[in-house]
Amino acid sequence: MSDDSDLQALTSPEATAPCSDAAPALPEGWLRVDALDIEAQGIARRPDGKVVFIEGALPGEIVSASVHRKKNNWEAATLTAIHRESSQRVRPACPHFGLHTGACGGCKMQHLHPAAQVAVKQRVLEDNLWHLGKVRAETLLRPIEGPAWGYRYRARLAVRYVHRKGEVLIGFHERKSRYIADMRSCSVLPAQVSALLVPLRALIGSMDARETCPQIELACGDAVTALVLRHLEPLSEDDAARLRAFALQHDVQWWLQPKGPDSVHLLDEGGPELAYRLPEFGITMPFKPTDFTQVNPHINRVLVSRALRLLAAQPHERVIDWFCGLGNFTLPLATQAREVLGIEGSAALVERAQQNFERNSQNPGVIPSLCATKFVARNLFEMTPQMLVADGSADKWLVDPPREGAFALVKALAELHQSRMGAEGAAPLPAAAQGWEPPQRIVYVSCNPATLARDAGLLVHQAGYRCTAAGVVNMFPHTAHVESVAVFERAAATV
Structure with missing residues (x-):
């Protein structure tokens, strides 16, 4: 704990x-x-x-x-x-998993059957909703499951040159330790990436900068395996040549990060594009390797489809996608609704989402064509009722926040509802809110059952909604991470 x-x-x-x-x-x-x-x-x-x-x-x-x-x-x-x-x-598939000294800390549940892992996570979701939010979903959704192995297309691998051993370690940290596990394979990484761990150790060990490269970040697209090398000093020409030779031999794309995330750039311009597809909607999503994308692309495709079916946006409806990121949900929503507004805290991601929208608007494979879509950068952790009203009424919301949840957003929604109801102690309804209407339906995608439960409590007990459905999404098999999706309907509305 x-x-x-x-x-x-x-x-x-x-x-x-x-x-x-x-x-x-x-x-x-x-x-x-x-x-x-x-x-x-x-x-x-x-x-x-x-x-x-x-x-x-x-x-x-x-x-x-x-x-x-x-x-x-x-x-x-x-x-x-x-x-x-x-x-x-069950017998763990990975030799580095276990309770022994030096065991990898990346997974916690390989000894439990994958189906039982999902059952445990469903129980965690239900318990959190009830004990923290006093909410019970009217319907339990069937869990979203996918491949249990080779699913992790995003990872941050620590790197360290160990003087006393004269070798490089690359991988996740040991269980309950700051040391890096001595990993030579990883069952949750794609097979082609797992096979790179030992060659990467040899590569870094051969470099002039072997003591000043603390991290390699992995980002796999549908056709590109990108590796971001964090380096604390400029790379020599010899080191750059070593990276290029490795890329040719192992079919990877090197990116360099000399400082913060904004400094990330390709070692050599050109080459194939890092992107993933949402084939059901004909959408292609280019991204930078340090942008937020889902770790598990197999589950992400199913999750997007499930969330949109639950939201059921209609051709005459306006939809807001809160915490929209690159547009992972926004662009598919734009194939269904009349108008979509994507709101995100990161200006860089908003710019990327706008670029992705413009690119897919010109793509004849997107059917139907994308509707009017706008993206806005805003700090969603400082939302107020006045800000919420200023974004205009929407028939439906999709909410996909980080682990902190969407407390300020749902609190603003609850305050507007309390004001409209004339609840004791509620602030007067803002003048601009006279014609504003809350969404009839909210689909909330969560990566933290505790903050989902907290926000669900506000939606159900103070904002006038029912929790009509909830279920787990096994985005991270063999870990204790619980992803989920929940549906909220205005109490006066019918499902």
């Missing part, structure tokens, strides 16, 4: 399932695992009721564990022996 308060919250009766009173007594020191927490740790209780979080244990198992941290009402431990194994336990 991230801190003491999180652990204390999980020890509450609402967050954990107690052992059955009818369960037989266990030998001293053995523990019966009843549940899994959001960090993929098994949850057990001692006979006195004290909660034990056990890394590596699964629900239904009887285990022994070594305690490495104690508090008044909980303990943190690591699995040492399994006396009764879960039927959902």
